[in-house]
Amino acid sequence: MFFFFFFFFFFFFFFFFFFFFFFFFFFFFFFFFFFFFFYFFFFFFFFFFFFFFFFFFFFLFFFFFFFFFFFFFFLFISSMVVLYSSEYMGSYGFSSTRFLFLVLLFILSMVLMVISPNLLSILLGWDGLGMVSYCLVIYYNSLSSFISGMITCLTNRLGDIGILISICWVMSYGSWHFMFYLDFYSNYLFYMMIISCFTKSAQIPFSSWLPAAMAAPTPVSSLVHSSTLVTAGVYLLIRFFHQFNFNNYYFLFLSLMTMFMSSFCANYEFDLKKIIALSTLSQLGLMMSSLFLGLVNLSFYHLLSHAIFKSLLFLCAGIMIYYMNNNQDIRMMGLVSNLLPFTTSCFNISSLALCGFPFLSGFYSKDMIVELMLMSYLNFFLFILFYLCLGLTACYSIRLFYYSVIFKNNQSSLCLVHENFNLMNCSIFVLTFFSVFFGCLIMWLFSLDLSFIILPFYLKLSSIIFVMMGFWLGFELFFMKSYFKMVYYYLFSNMWMMYSYSCFLYNFLYWYSYNYSSSTNWGEFYGSYGISFYLMSISSIFQNYMLGNMKMFLLSFMIWFIIFI
Known part of the structure; x- marks a missing residue:
């Protein structure tokens, strides 16, 4: 009996203890694991969704950044120009608010043209660029500004006819969205697009309006010649180029002749803004020639790098004109480096990048275009013409360097004050940094899908040799007899009488x-x-x-x- 009672008591105690222990640990581990897994899954899902949305938006940002790279790039340059204009136009006493609204309308028109998927919205941005550029060219309300604005507007309207005919042609397919019907278009549509792009990018025979547009304020000239009006034709031609299936050598010859004419005329011009305008025309000819050689990626690459140093070149020229009391004659700017050392340094950096000086921003795209051009099937005349243009570009670049640093004739009484650091210097400092490093950054970050380049040693050095020959020829021009120079001046300063032809x-x-x-x-x-x-x-x-x-x-x-x- 005692044994039974002891066994029952022991079993009951053991069962109770086991049940209590099991119940206690069961609920303990249940709540422990419940809260543990709850917090674990909470933090897991929190971090999962956080990183998911982070990488999603990160990927989305970079997708749109690379897809609309020119759009973001253009907005960056526009922001620098607007920052520059806030002090430049305010110092002249003009209505900076009216000028700012016109510049914003100009930027909006370019944005509309860049992101448009159909020809009708492209025409809206295209006409917006033309009309707002007319308002900006006549901004100073002088007789020369009115004449220049009318030439600019009417010449650009001549190019709009091509897009209007293209819109009528596309309507026969039932839609303005050209992306859905690219395989059905005939070559006549692209002939119309080439006429429009040649007019907007001032190729021969529509080149006369580009120097005339220099009557606009300098920030507008910087925006027009770097990334908006004149590059709109090149950008639109890049978008349509993959559908071209005809011989491009006629257009290649026209673009090379534009490059040669503008490079030669820039060496006989004394107006600082017109020299830079002719250099823009020369680089547009280089972009067009590389485009018609089939180097679409390199043409776009040079378009981006050119926008950086050309906007810097215009902004530095604006500061020099501002401190020289509106004097634009380079013969009166001798030793301006003593008065404006920072601005002159940035100006010469951008000028050297323009001529393709080694390891600056313009060198990478221009040298690769030259090397791939040497591997193409061109005749000897086009090779010589291309290299002459390359040397003449270096020639007017060293000419600007000579007049700003070495030449001693200076009208110091025209200078207002010495240089001080302000918003204008801040904007050109940022652009100078990108003028030095942008070319190599794009080369490292983007894959341009280029073929392997195999050239002999002397052909690899040919571009640098012609640049150095251009430097030598530029110095030789300073020591020519004056009456011999004037014979060329009357012919080439008028762009081969193209203004008269227009x-x-x-x-x-x-x-x-x-x-x-x-x-x-x-x-x-x-x-x-x-x-x-x-x-x-x-x-x-x-x-x-x-x-x-x-x-x-x-x-x-x-x-x-x-x-x-």
Whole structure:
């Protein structure tokens, strides 16, 4: 009995203890694991969703950043220009608010053209660029500004005809979204697009409006020539280029001739803003020529790098003009580096990047374009023309360096004050940093899908050799006789009389009506007097050639000997 009671008590105690222990530990571990897993899963899902959304938005940002890279890039340059304008235009006493709204409308038109998926919205941005550029060119309300604005507006309207015809052509497919019907388009549509892009990017024979647009304020010139108006044609042609299936050598020749004409004319110009405008035209010819060679990625690459140092070049020129009391003649800016050391340093850095000086921003794209051009199937004449353009670019770059640093003729009484650090210097400092490092950064970060380049050693060095020859030729131009230089000046400063060609119809009708009204002496004008006048003019030109520098004759003979013999 005692044994049974003891066994029952022991079993009950053991069962109770075991049950209590099991119940206690069960609930303890249950709540412990419940809260543990609850917090674990809470933090797990929290961090999972946090990193998921973080990487999702990070990926989305970089997707749109790379997809609309030119859009973000363009906004960066626009912000620097607006920061520069806040002090530049305010110092001149003009309405900075009105100017700011016009610049923002200009930027909005470019944004609309960049991100548009159909031709109708592209036309809205395209026409917006043309009309707002007219308002900005005539901003100073002078007679020369009105004439320049009208030339700019009418020439750009001539190019709008191509997009209007393209829109009518696309409507036959039932939609304005050209991305869905690219395989059905004929070549005539792209001929119209090329006419529009050639007009907007000021290629031959539509080049006369680009120097005329220099009547606008300097921040507008910086924005127009770096990343908006003149580059809109190149950008639109890059978007449509993959659908071209015709021979591009005719357009390649036109772009090379544009590059040659603008490079040559820049060496005989003395207006600082017009020299930079002609350098823009030269670089646009380089982009177009590389595009028609099939180097689409390199054309876009050079478009981005050119936008950086060209905006810097214009902003530095604006500061120099501002401190020289609105003087734009480079012959009056000798030793300006003593008065504006920081601005002159940034100006010469951008000028060297423009001519493709090694390891600056413009070197990487330009050198690769030259090397791939050497591997293409071009004739010898196009090779020589391309290298002459390369040397002439270095020639006017060293010319700007000579007049700003070495040349001693300076109108110091025109200078207002010495340089001080302000918002204008802040913007050019940021652009100078990117003018030095942007080319290599793009080369390292982006894959350009280029073929392997195999060239002999002397061809690898040919681009640098021609740049150095351009430097030498630039110094030689300073020591030529003045009357020999003026012969070239009258011809090349007028862009091969292209301004007269653009106004030919107007001039023809005007002079025809004038001669008709004065019909009493028309026989004398078109007879012996006119013939003698033209013969004397031609003989005076040849006489100036005969009194010229012998070195230039030998150099010209050597160039033509290389080309034709």
